[in-house]
Amino acid sequence: MSISAEAPIGLFDSGVGGLTVLRALEARLPREHTVYLGDTARVPYGTRSAEVVTRYAQLNARYLASQGIKALVVACNTVSAHALPALTKSLPMPVVGVIEAGAQAAVKATRGGSIAVLGTPGTIASGAYQSALKRLAPLAPVIARACPLFVPLAEEGWTDGDVPRLVAERYLGDLRRSGVDTVVLGCTHYPLLAKTIAEVVGPKVSVVDGAEATAEACAQILSARTMLRPESPKAATSRVICTDLPERFRGVAERFLGRKTGEVELVDLAMT
Amino acid sequence: MSISAEAPIGLFDSGVGGLTVLRALEARLPREHTVYLGDTARVPYGTRSAEVVTRYAQLNARYLASQGIKALVVACNTVSAHALPALTKSLPMPVVGVIEAGAQAAVKATRGGSIAVLGTPGTIASGAYQSALKRLAPLAPVIARACPLFVPLAEEGWTDGDVPRLVAERYLGDLRRSGVDTVVLGCTHYPLLAKTIAEVVGPKVSVVDGAEATAEACAQILSARTMLRPESPKAATSRVICTDLPERFRGVAERFLGRKTGEVELVDLAMT
Numbered sequence: 001m002s003i004s005a006e007a008p009i010g011l012f013d014s015g016v017g018g019l020t021v022l023r024a025l026e027a028r029l030p031r032e033h034t035v036y037l038g039d040t041a042r043v044p045y046g047t048r049s050a051e052v053v054t055r056y057a058q059l060n061a062r063y064l065a066s067q068g069i070k071a072l073v074v075a076c077n078t079v080s081a082h083a084l085p086a087l088t089k090s091l092p093m094p095v096v097g098v099i100e101a102g103a104q105a106a107v108k109a110t111r112g113g114s115i116a117v118l119g120t121p122g123t124i125a126s127g128a129y130q131s132a133l134k135r136l137a138p139l140a141p142v143i144a145r146a147c148p149l150f151v152p153l154a155e156e157g158w159t160d161g162d163v164p165r166l167v168a169e170r171y172l173g174d175l176r177r178s179g180v181d182t183v184v185l186g187c188t189h190y191p192l193l194a195k196t197i198a199e200v201v202g203p204k205v206s207v208v209d210g211a212e213a214t215a216e217a218c219a220q221i222l223s224a225r226t227m228l229r230p231e232s233p234k235a236a237t238s239r240v241i242c243t244d245l246p247e248r249f250r251g252v253a254e255r256f257l258g259r260k261t262g263e264v265e266l267v268d269l270a271m272t
Numbered sequence: 273m274s275i276s277a278e279a280p281i282g283l284f285d286s287g288v289g290g291l292t293v294l295r296a297l298e299a300r301l302p303r304e305h306t307v308y309l310g311d312t313a314r315v316p317y318g319t320r321s322a323e324v325v326t327r328y329a330q331l332n333a334r335y336l337a338s339q340g341i342k343a344l345v346v347a348c349n350t351v352s353a354h355a356l357p358a359l360t361k362s363l364p365m366p367v368v369g370v371i372e373a374g375a376q377a378a379v380k381a382t383r384g385g386s387i388a389v390l391g392t393p394g395t396i397a398s399g400a401y402q403s404a405l406k407r408l409a410p411l412a413p414v415i416a417r418a419c420p421l422f423v424p425l426a427e428e429g430w431t432d433g434d435v436p437r438l439v440a441e442r443y444l445g446d447l448r449r450s451g452v453d454t455v456v457l458g459c460t461h462y463p464l465l466a467k468t469i470a471e472v473v474g475p476k477v478s479v480v481d482g483a484e485a486t487a488e489a490c491a492q493i494l495s496a497r498t499m500l501r502p503e504s505p506k507a508a509t510s511r512v513i514c515t516d517l518p519e520r521f522r523g524v525a526e527r528f529l530g531r532k533t534g535e536v537e538l539v540d541l542a543m544t
Contacts, residue, residue: 041324042314049517052313152424163421163438170435244321 003070003093005227008033008237009218010069012060015043015242016155016249017188018075019256021098021211025073026238028215029222031229034238035067036075038253041243041269044151045078046120046187053122057083059269061091069093070227073218077119077187077210081128094221098188101217102210103132106184107140109206113181114141118172118197120187121146129186143180147171147190154189155252160196168193168200176202184208192256241265275342275365277499280305280509281490282341284332287315287514288427288521289460290347291528293370293483297345298510300487301494303501306510307339308347310525313515313541316423317350318392318459325394329355331541333363341365342499345490349391349459349482353400366493370460373489374482375404378456379412381478385453386413390444390469392459393418401458415452419443419462426461427524432468440465440472448474456480464528513537 009029011022015038022036037060039045045053057079061072072095074080074087080097088095106115115137117129124146133142149167158164175183183201185191191209198207222228229236238261242249246264253261281301283294287310294308309332311317317325329351333344344367346352346359352369360367378387387409389401396418405414421439430436447455455473457463463481470479494500501508514521518536525533 041320043319044316047315047517047520048313052516148428149421149424149430152421156420158421163435163442166435166438244324245319248319 003068003227005070005229006033007068007070008035008239009071009073010035010037010064010067011073011075012037012039012064013076013188014039014045014056014078016252016256017151019253020188020191021073021075021214023257024209024211024215025218028212028219029228031231031236033229033236035064035069036238036240037064037267038240038242038249039269040245040249045076046122046151048078048122050082050126053078054083054086057087058090061087063267063269065091065093071096071218071222073214074098075188075214077123081123081126094225096214096218096221098210098214099128099132099186101213102184102186102208103129103136105208105210105213106133106182107137109208110137110140110182114143114179115182115184116143116145116175116180117184117186118145118147118150118190120151121148123186129184141179143175143178145171150193151187151189154192157255159192164193164196165200168196172197172200175205180205182206182208185210238262239265241267243267243269275340275499277342277501278305279340279342280307280511281343281345282307282309282336282339283345283347284309284311284336285348285460286311286317286328286350288524288528289423291525292460292463293345293347293486295529296481296483296487297490300484300491301500303503303508305501305508307336307341308510308512309336309539310512310514310521311541312517312521317348318394318423320350320394322354322398325350326355326358329359330362333359335539335541337363337365343368343490343494345486346370347460347486349395353395353398366497368486368490368493370482370486371400371404371458373485374456374458374480375401375408377480377482377485378405378454379409381480382409382412382454386415386451387454387456388415388417388447388452389456389458390417390419390422390462392423393420395458401456413451415447415450417443422465423459423461426464429527431464436465436468437472440468444469444472447477452477454478454480457482510534511537513539515539515541
């Protein structure tokens with residue numbers, strides 16, 4: 001079965017975080033239809049083992065594939081760290097992950113200093129960013145830093161003011177004295193805290209947001225396959241789906257996406 | 273099949289939080305054998321729907337029942353809010369939840385002022401504490417307050433100092449001017465922040481920890497059934513089990529439990 005350029009791009013994450021990637025994708029490719037799946041029944045993935053994350057990722061990917069997508073964006077650092085080869089192998093359409101794209105953007109941004117990767121404990125412990133950076137820039141010194149409180153702060157909407165500032169200072173204050181010239185936001189929640197993070201690390205440090213890099217990578221892959229949706233009088237559509245508590249999801253989602261989501265669909269992906 | 277007084281008491285929670293209840297139970301009933309299950313593969317429960325929480329709770333309870341327990345302590349506010357009747361109905365042994373016990377202790381502590389219940393958004397939205405308090409003390413004014421950042425702060429080990437103090441001030445500062453004389457810690461993580469919470473609400477407010485009340489309720493039920501374990505030259509044993517990432521669990525667990533856990537067992541409770 002050949003897939004049409006009219007087909008939507010699918011994205012998934014464990015919850016709302018990946019909506020920062022959807023937001024970047026809508027800005028880069030405004031003509032594309034999209035389907036976003038947030039696996040809120042199993043959120044968070046960052047504290048789970050590679051095996052469990054891979055099982056959940058396959059469940060999400062199979063569901064999106066059944067919706068007729070032409071490309072899959074893994075809008076989740078944990079899944080990109082643990083399950084990208086398995087997903088690429090099991091799916092017929094191109095699969096784009098956030099880590100490779102973020103690492104490429106970081107290597108472009110650095111001016112010879114150290115690169116600091118910020119992420120959840122799971123992403124940092126996986127070493128996936130560190131490996132990607134080593135492959136792309138073998139000589140660049142890399143510092144990896146887990147920042148567990150950034151996710152709940154972003155979800156609570158406490159993205160500026162004294163609390164996030166103090167938390168960021170505690171996690172990142174020492175980076176000002178460590179030769180870092182580039183910081184990669186290695187978690188899809190962190191763009192909401194980008195301003196606070198930038199203030200704490202100081203004006204000489206580039207803050208790289210992997211979401212934009214991922215949108216760019218997706219655009220290039222679809223363009224190379226002549227699979228970009230052509231101009232059309234019909235507006236692009238956007239479906240947002242989650243696996244538990246759609247009303248609660250919607251409240252946080254609209255802050256992450258920066259626009260109304262419309263109705264959030266509920267789908268049951270119970271393990272079988 | 274009759275259950276022996278030598279059988280262990282079972283406890284479960286979505287993760288490490290319920291270990292504050294185990295700690296209180298060990299202090300109150302040091303002779304009892306215990307089996308603690310933390311469902312780390314599905315943590316957290318607080319953001320999930322009542323249906324999903326009930327499904328997970330039944331899975332945990334069935335597993336503990338298969339280990340031959342004589343009583344079940346639901347060491348999780350979310351499960352106590354949503355699934356206690358279902359568990360009580362489906363199990364042959366007595367079932368004790370944290371909410372009823374915590375509400376009773378709060379009603380004993382209040383001196384006629386308002387009672388403030390602190391919990392996760394899920395527990396607060398369920399209204400379970402509010403209902404229990406209304407039943408026990410129909411005229412007591414109740415204030416319910418969701419404090420989502422307390423759980424990640426407790427798990428990160430940031431339990432005193434400027435960050436938790438500022439967060440508590442933001443959630444609770446106004447309680448100093450609202451006639452509250454009793455605060456109930458309606459989440460098993462919150463006892464780790466009890467000192468900071470007490471400082472913020474001020475010296476005139478009683479801070480009630482539901483874990484101790486739950487241990488007392490369990491002691492009374494077993495005593496009434498003459499099911500307390502008799503004195504024995506054999507020391508009490510304690511098993512700690514989780515459903516994902518036992519090593520990670522153990523690191524946080526020892527802080528919550530205030531002692532070494534020994535080896536943490538791993539069990540796979542995949543949905544069937």
